[in-house]
Amino acid sequence: MKILRFENITKIFNSRSSLKALDNITLEIESGDFVNIIGRSGSGKSTLLKISAGILTPTSGEIELDGENLANKSDSELSRIRNYKIGFIPQGASVLPNLTIIENVILPAILWEHGGDITGYAMILLEKFGIANLANSYPSEVSGGELRRALIARALINHPKIILADEPTSNLDSESSQNILQIFSRLNSQENVTLLLVSHDLDTLKFGKRVFEMNDGILTQKSVL
Amino acid sequence: MLSISKIAKRNIQRKPLRSFCLILTVMLLSSFVFIGSVLNVSLSDGAVSLANRLGADVMIVPSSYRFSQVEGIILTGKPSSFYLPDNALEEVQKLDLGIEKISPQTFLASFKMSCCSYPVQLIGIDYDSDFIIKHWLGKILSQKLREGELIIGNNIASDVGEYLRFFGQDLKVAGKLEKTGMAFDSSVFVDRATIEKLAYESERISAKRLHDSSSRNSVIMLKLKSGHDPEAAAMEINRVLGSRGIQAIFSKSFVNNMSQSLVFVSRAITLSLAVIWFLAVIIIGLLFALSISERRLEMGTLRYLGATRAKLTRIMLSEVLMISSYGAILGIFLGALVIPVINSRVIEALRLPFLLSSIQFMISAAIISGAFAILTGMLAALIPVLRAGRVEINDMLSEV
Numbered sequence: 352m353k354i355l356r357f358e359n360i361t362k363i364f365n366s367r368s369s370l371k372a373l374d375n376i377t378l379e380i381e382s383g384d385f386v387n388i389i390g391r392s393g394s395g396k397s398t399l400l401k402i403s404a405g406i407l408t409p410t411s412g413e414i415e416l417d418g419e420n421l422a423n424k425s426d427s428e429l430s431r432i433r434n435y436k437i438g439f440i441p442q443g444a445s446v447l448p449n450l451t452i453i454e455n456v457i458l459p460a461i462l463w464e465h466g467g468d469i470t471g472y473a474m475i476l477l478e479k480f481g482i483a484n485l486a487n488s489y490p491s492e493v494s495g496g497e498l499r500r501a502l503i504a505r506a507l508i509n510h511p512k513i514i515l516a517d518e519p520t521s522n523l524d525s526e527s528s529q530n531i532l533q534i535f536s537r538l539n540s541q542e543n544v545t546l547l548l549v550s551h552d553l554d555t556l557k558f559g560k561r562v563f564e565m566n567d568g569i570l571t572q573k574s575v576l
Numbered sequence: 577m578l579s580i581s582k583i584a585k586r587n588i589q590r591k592p593l594r595s596f597c598l599i600l601t602v603m604l605l606s607s608f609v610f611i612g613s614v615l616n617v618s619l620s621d622g623a624v625s626l627a628n629r630l631g632a633d634v635m636i637v638p639s640s641y642r643f644s645q646v647e648g649i650i651l652t653g654k655p656s657s658f659y660l661p662d663n664a665l666e667e668v669q670k671l672d673l674g675i676e677k678i679s680p681q682t683f684l685a686s687f688k689m690s691c692c693s694y695p696v697q698l699i700g701i702d703y704d705s706d707f708i709i710k711h712w713l714g715k716i717l718s719q720k721l722r723e724g725e726l727i728i729g730n731n732i733a734s735d736v737g738e739y740l741r742f743f744g745q746d747l748k749v750a751g752k753l754e755k756t757g758m759a760f761d762s763s764v765f766v767d768r769a770t771i772e773k774l775a776y777e778s779e780r781i782s783a784k785r786l787h788d789s790s791s792r793n794s795v796i797m798l799k800l801k802s803g804h805d806p807e808a809a810a811m812e813i814n815r816v817l818g819s820r821g822i823q824a825i826f827s828k829s830f831v832n833n834m835s836q837s838l839v840f841v842s843r844a845i846t847l848s849l850a851v852i853w854f855l856a857v858i859i860i861g862l863l864f865a866l867s868i869s870e871r872r873l874e875m876g877t878l879r880y881l882g883a884t885r886a887k888l889t890r891i892m893l894s895e896v897l898m899i900s901s902y903g904a905i906l907g908i909f910l911g912a913l914v915i916p917v918i919n920s921r922v923i924e925a926l927r928l929p930f931l932l933s934s935i936q937f938m939i940s941a942a943i944i945s946g947a948f949a950i951l952t953g954m955l956a957a958l959i960p961v962l963r964a965g966r967v968e969i970n971d972m973l974s975e976v
């Protein structure tokens with residue numbers, strides 16, 4: 352089943368009209384896929400993820416998420432899609448600093464109606480990622496690697512159709528990076544979680560079912576593992 | 577379990593200094609509005625119902641006294657001793673004014689007394705004809721006021737059965753008046769014979785004659801039969817007896833005159849409330865604008881996690897609502913603590929006619945002041961909150 356479909360997506364920022372941040376990108380991601388995009392800084396990786404999450408709108412082209420065209424959606428419809436279908440992990444650690452780790456993980460589940468034992472599921476995720484002992488700590492009290500794992504748990508809390516992760520290993524030592532990448536790998540292989548991961552870290556090349564390279568807004572497939 | 581109100585609560589708890597400033601601002605606003613409105617209404621109650629409370633339609637005083645002096649004596653109680661010419665009572669009674677009740681009073685200023693921080697006005701009344709003081713007695717004395725007994729105003733720190741000493745005489749407290757909001761509150765009432773004796777003692781102690789005439793009447797209180805116009809009666813008295821050193825004042829004129837100074841006080845209160853409100857709006861608005869620009873990334877986080885613009889606004893506003901509510905409630909408590917102090921100390925010091933509003937009025941004033949302060953807080957924060965909600969998610973996520 353197709354989860355994400357890009358068709359001739361081009362993005363030009365108004366403030367820099369000479370530059371195509373994304374240049375005619377076409378990409379399809381199936382359920383259970385693990386796509387890894389690498390590219391230099393400024394090549395357009397974050398722009399691609401933000402368009403996938405409905406945070407940015409493309410200048411031209413079509414984008415479909417889980418069969419729904421993201422163009423011309425109201426704020427409420429887009430918010431709902433983000434909440435139910437997307438697990439977005441942005442570049443950098445963006446959390447609510449006044450909430451504990453577990454509360455941050457639960458947060459997406461209270462923004463819209465979600466049934467079930469949310470706290471229980473959050474705890475299971477934290478345990479799975481080895482940070483259950485930090486559940487009641489505040490974000491400022493945990494390490495960068497631990498916080499990244501919490502962000503992955505948060506992205507998973509609403510059982511999204513796809514996880515979009517923007518440089519999830521940046522600013523981490525290689526051990527923490529490996530730990531994070533293994534988590535993604537396991538999620539994909541054991542639980543069939545669909546992943547779109549972007550990074551400039553060549554270490555990530557070993558992960559993912561398909562690897563693409565982003566170069567000045569142009570996407571090229573590197574290899575099929 | 578996490579909820580929107582819990583998020584708001586955490587934001588308040590984890591930013592104690594900012595929260596403290598905001599709560600303090602709202603608290604000051606709500607307490608000032610509460611105190612100010614009670615003060616305003618109590619003062620205007622004190623003045624507007626004055627004529628009614630005085631119970632007399634016309635008052636006759638010596639013509640050597642200017643209006644403002646009389647007002648000062650009757651309403652705000654600057655103790656003094658003054659006397660009408662001989663036979664004033666008889667002369668007035670002779671006129672065809674439609675008098676229903678008439679009763680003279682004798683004023684005698686005490687020296688500074690131990691019971692009170694200020695000199696007390698001694699007033700000799702004719703208990704039988706009196707229709708002013710009896711009205712304020714919670715319970716009419718079983719017998720008439722006897723020689724050597726006194727009735728005390730509400731502010732006098734003493735109780736029935738106790739003794740007070742004036743000019744070397746020990747007088748027994750036989751009754752205590754309810755609060756009148758007039759000079760009567762700081763006055764002491766005795767019968768005619770006792771006031772004669774006290775006046776004699778006063779003259780003896782100070783070795784100074786109070787008065788040449790044999791009359792000991794200072795004020796004559798008149799109540800007219802219904803259908804008779806107090807203003808016309810006062811004019812008639814002034815026309816016939818003006819040259820005899822007598823002057824009549826109709827009580828309603830006090831209210832008019834009194835309200836002039838009250839209008840000033842009330843304007844001052846209203847003006848300061850307006851200034852405080854304006855400052856509160858600015859402070860709350862600025863603090864929120866600051867805190868919001870500091871929290872752009874947080875807001876962006878909420879947005880990409882699926883919060884709609886409306887939800888984001890609700891989260892921010894519930895924080896404002898909570899802070900404003902804390903402030904408003906604290907402000908009402910502060911007001912409830914301060915109002916009695918104003919009532920007992922400040923008003924006495926200023927000698928303004930003041931009748932503390934009913935408890936029902938104060939409760940509704942408290943609720944309205946609180947609601948007003950909460951609304952102000954919400955309103956002040958609304959502009960920065962709404963503006964923040966309109967920012968694009970991507971701009972929230974980019975470093976500022």
Ligand SMILES: Nc1ncnc2c1ncn2[C@@H]1O[C@H](COP(=O)(O)OP(=O)(O)OP(=O)(O)O)[C@@H](O)[C@H]1O
Pocket residue numbers: 364365366367370372390391392393394395396397398399442551
């Ligand atoms: N809001 C914006 N306005 C104007 N130009 C932008 C904006 N966001 C990104 N760009 C530009 O678009 C291009 C792609 O940016 P993008 O953030 O997608 O790169 P990236 O591959 O994620 O880089 P990095 O690895 O540094 O995160 C860059 O040249 C960048 O300067």
Ligand SMILES: [Mg+2]
Pocket residue numbers: 396397398442517
């Ligand atoms: Mg980027």
